[in-house]
Amino acid sequence: MKKITDLQGTFELHNGVQMPYFGLGVYLSKDGNEVIHAVKEALDHGYRHIDTAAIYNNEEGVGTGIKEGSVDRKDVFLVSKVWNTDQGYDSTLRAFEASLERLGTDYLDLYLIHWPKGDLSKETWKAMERLYKEKRVRSIGVSNFLQHHLEDLLTSVEIVPMVNQMEFHPYLVQQKLLDFCNANHIQYEAWSPLMQGNIFDLDIMKDLAAKYNKTIAQIVLRWDLQKGVVTIPKSSKKERIIANADLFDFEISDEDVKLLDSLDRGKRFGPDPDNFNF
Numbered sequence: 001m002k003k004i005t006d007l008q009g010t011f012e013l014h015n016g017v018q019m020p021y022f023g024l025g026v027y028l029s030k031d032g033n034e035v036i037h038a039v040k041e042a043l044d045h046g047y048r049h050i051d052t053a054a055i056y057n058n059e060e061g062v063g064t065g066i067k068e069g070s071v072d073r074k075d076v077f078l079v080s081k082v083w084n085t086d087q088g089y090d091s092t093l094r095a096f097e098a099s100l101e102r103l104g105t106d107y108l109d110l111y112l113i114h115w116p117k118g119d120l121s122k123e124t125w126k127a128m129e130r131l132y133k134e135k136r137v138r139s140i141g142v143s144n145f146l147q148h149h150l151e152d153l154l155t156s157v158e159i160v161p162m163v164n165q166m167e168f169h170p171y172l173v174q175q176k177l178l179d180f181c182n183a184n185h186i187q188y189e190a191w192s193p194l195m196q197g198n199i200f201d202l203d204i205m206k207d208l209a210a211k212y213n214k215t216i217a218q219i220v221l222r223w224d225l226q227k228g229v230v231t232i233p234k235s236s237k238k239e240r241i242i243a244n245a246d247l248f249d250f251e252i253s254d255e256d257v258k259l260l261d262s263l264d265r266g267k268r269f270g271p272d273p274d275n276f277n278f
C-alpha cells in the first residue's frame with residue numbers, strides 16, 4: 001500500500017495520471033463568494049484537488065476561485081461530472097463544453113458520469129472516451145456505479161474508467177466493491193466521507209479522536225487514505241478546511257483500521273444507485 005506522506009500526495013491512475021488523494025468537495029457551497037472563498041482557502045492551505053459537478057450550480061465560482069487563487073491552474077486537479085439529464089453521446093459533449101465554459105478552463109483533470117443510467121451510460125461513455133482521446137480531459141471515470149453497473153459498462157468499453165466515486169464512510173464500506181475496483185485498477189474515491197456531518201455524533205469516533213489526539217474528521221479521512229481511497233470532504237469554513245487536511249503527522253494502527261471497517265452497516269446518507277432515477 002502506498003505511503004501517505006503529505007497533502008499533495010497522489011495515487012496513480014491506470015493511465016499514469018497522478019490524482020491527489022485528498023481534495024475539497026463543494027456540493028452545497030453556494031456559487032459566488034462562498035465557493036470562491038472555499039476554493040481559495042483550500043488552495044492557500046495546500047489542497048490541489050477540487051471536486052464539483054454541473055448539478056452543483058457552482059462551477060463558475062469554482063473557476064473564479066482557481067483563477068484568483070494562489071496556485072496555477074496546471075497544478076490543480078479539477079473534477080466535474082455530467083448530470084443525468086445530459087447523458088447520451090451528443091448531449092455529453094455539449095455538457096462538457098458548458099462545464100468548461102463555466103469553469104473558465106480548457107480542460108478537466110477528471111470527468112465523471114455522475115450516476116449510472118442503464119444503456120444510456122454506454123453512449124455517454126463513448127463521448128467520454130472521445131474527450132479523453134482528444135485530450136480535452138486527462139482522465140475519465142464514473143460515480144455511483146455498483147459492481148453490476150461496472151460489469152455491464154466494461155462489456156463495451158475501449159478505455160476502462162480510471163475512477164469510481166462512491167458514497168464511502170464507516171457505515172458504508174462496500175468492501176467487495178472496493179476490492180472489485182482495485183482488482184480492475186479503478187481508483188476508488190469517497191463521497192460524503194464525513195457522513196454529511198453525521199459522523200461527529202458517533203461515540204466510537206469520539207473515543208478514537210481522543211486516543212490519537214486528533215479530530216473525528218482527521219481520523220476518518222486518514223482511514224480513507226490508509227485504505228487507498230481518495231477523499232474529498234466538503235467544508236466552506238476556513239478553519240475546518242485547514243483542520244480537515246491536517247492528516248499527515250499520525251497513522252491509524254491496523255487494528256483501528258479494522259475497527260473502523262467493522263462499523264459497516266450498509267447505511268446510506270445519499271441516494272441508492274439502484275433506486276435513483278432523475
Ligand SMILES: NC(=O)C1=CN([C@@H]2O[C@H](COP(=O)(O)OP(=O)(O)OC[C@H]3O[C@@H](n4cnc5c(N)ncnc54)[C@H](OP(=O)(O)O)[C@@H]3O)[C@@H](O)[C@H]2O)C=CC1
Nearest residue numbers: 025026027143191192193194195196197217233234235236
Ligand atoms: N458523486 C456523487 O454522487 C456525490 C459526490 N459528492 C462529493 O463529495 C463531497 C463531500 O461529500 P458531502 O456530501 O459534501 O459531505 P461530507 O461528508 O464531506 O460532509 C460535509 C458536511 O460536514 C461539515 N463539516 C466539514 N468538516 C467539518 C468539521 N471538521 N467539523 C464539523 N463539521 C464539518 C460541513 O459543514 P461546513 O461546510 O459548514 O463546514 C458539511 O455540512 C461533496 O461536496 C461532493 O463534492 C457528494 C455527494 C454525492
Ligand SMILES: O=C1CO[C@H](CO)[C@@H](O)[C@@H]1O
Nearest residue numbers: 027053055114115270271
Ligand atoms: O453529488 C450529488 C450531491 O447530492 C445530490 C443529491 O443527493 C446527488 O444527486 C448528487 O449525486
